[in-house]
Amino acid sequence: MRLTFKALIFSSAALCATASFASSAARVNVPFNFTAKGLSYPAGTYDVSMDTQSSFVTMANKADPRNQITWIVSPAGTVKSPAVIRFNVVGSDYALRSIQLGDKVTPNLDPHGKPRLGATISISGQ
Numbered sequence: 077m078r079l080t081f082k083a084l085i086f087s088s089a090a091l092c093a094t095a096s097f098a099s100s101a102a103r104v105n106v107p108f109n110f111t112a113k114g115l116s117y118p119a120g121t122y123d124v125s126m127d128t129q130s131s132f133v134t135m136a137n138k139a140d141p142r143n144q145i146t147w148i149v150s151p152a153g154t155v156k157s158p159a160v161i162r163f164n165v166v167g168s169d170y171a172l173r174s175i176q177l178g179d180k181v182t183p184n185l186d187p188h189g190k191p192r193l194g195a196t197i198s199i200s201g202q
Contacts (some may be wrong), residue, residue, distance in 0.1 A: 100125060100126040100130070100177065100178065101123070101124065101125045101126070101158075101177075102123075102124045102125075102157075102158035102159035102177060102201035102202060103121060103122070103123055103124070103138070103159075103201055103202055104121070104122050104124055104135070104159055104161050104199055104200070104201035105120075105121050105122075105199070105201075106119055106120060106121075106122055106161065106199060107119055108170050109170070110163055110170040110171065110172055111169070111170070111171050111172070112145050112171070112172035112185055113145075113172075113185060113187070114187075117137065117143055117145070117172075118137065118139075118140075118143065120137050120138065120139050121137070121138040121139070122135045122136060122137055122138065122161075123135070123136050123138055124159045124161070124175060124177050124201060125177075126149070126177050126178070126180065130149070130180055131148060131149065132146055132147065132148055132149065133146070133147060133149050133175050133177050133180065133182060134146045135161070135175055145172070145175075147175065147182040147183075147185065148182070148183075149175075149177070149180035149181055149182055150180065150181065150183070151179060151180065151181075152176055152179055152180060152181035153179070154178065154179045155176060155200075156200075157200035157201060157202070158177065158178065158201055158202060159175070159176065159177050159178075159200065159201035159202075160176045160198050160199070160200055160201070161174075161175055161176075161198070161199045161201065162174045162175075162176075162196055162197070162198050162199075163196065163197050163198075163199075164186045164188065164195075164196055165195045165196065165197055170197070171185075171186040171188065172185050172186065173185055173186045173196060
């Protein structure tokens with residue numbers, strides 16, 4: 077009985093660690109070029125990850141990791157997907173609005189704030 081109880085405790089700890097890791101990394105496919113804080117980024121697959129203190133989120137282009145974005149995050153409500161990337165859309169221009177990973181989100185990253193005569197689009201990651 078004692079061995080079974082220890083095994084149950086260790087397997088529970090492993091599952092919690094796995095769940096924690098799963099919420100600290102995701103992959104998102106962005107099908108269009110976009111801007112963020114005045115810089116241009118290409119369409120492509122981006123890896124989204126959280127630092128160990130859950131203070132910063134980084135979104136790095138898988139094909140060229142030098143194309144990366146890092147911002148401070150704050151608490152947010154949880155979402156159904158591991159990651160949700162939001163863009164403001166004006167005509168054919170896309171501006172990164174926010175990056176949410178698990179229950180952490182960046183502030184509004186678009187210097188224009190709310191979309192002007194445009195829409196907001198969200199892309200979920202896995």
